[in-house]
Amino acid sequence: MTPDAAQAWLEKNFAPWVLALSPRVTGIGPGGAVLEIPVTDAVARVGGIVCGQALATLADTAMVLACAGELGEFVPVATTNLETRFLTAARGQAVRCEARVIRAGRALIFAEARLSSLPEDKPVAAASATFFRP
Template identity: 45%
Template sequence: MTLTVPQANAMLDELFAPWVRDLRLTVERVELGAATLRMPFDPRLARVGGTVCGQALMALADTAMVFVISSALGGFKPMTTVNQSTNFMRAIAGRDVIAEGRILRLGRTMAFGEVFLRPEGDDAPSAHVASAYALVGEPPKTPAAPPSPH
């Protein structure tokens, strides 16, 4: 099963905390072991000088990795961040942030990946994020359909 962009965007609404949904993220691309997300610029996420704050960038990268791993698994499976290491290389100000992530290694109980963050319209990275995730359980079960009256 391949995760599609519409399924991934539905996951944003169904699986993430309200404050993550408040970032107004969108999944723009998803393919086997990779995903691209967008975080629209919002002055509420900017610090002094108009640059996007590191906390918002790290939340974007963490969220992007959920889709990277889910795409590698063929769908969502419960997971938790074990480690996230962020190197900020330059500021992003006044532009949407693009997160491009890929899986580095997918095991039975652990997944490793990386995300590059960049301002929209610029190919040079502004941050590099390396992450490790524990795969902690089975996906939520869909309730069985009620029996047919016929």
């Protein structure tokens, strides 16, 4: 599985409002995925701070792709819960999300994500989620 293949799958299968964040897959493999979004006026609020909704969406999307990396194929999964912890204001040129699968069972997949502002690579948020494999 390549980042280009994952990018094409993301663009074909995710909602237009998710794609409006301009997510870019920069890495994918067994158990994990890395995505980045640019910091633009569309996702920033007062002071250039990236809104929490954009960060939570990035984390969820990255963890879905981490599931695909773990399974070795693109399969639909449903988010059953998502917890996002905002550590500090996200500012900069972009936000990177590194997601990994903690455990993949037959029906449930558990994942976590770390979000950092770029170029400083400063941690700004963390998330965890559970996904159901229909």
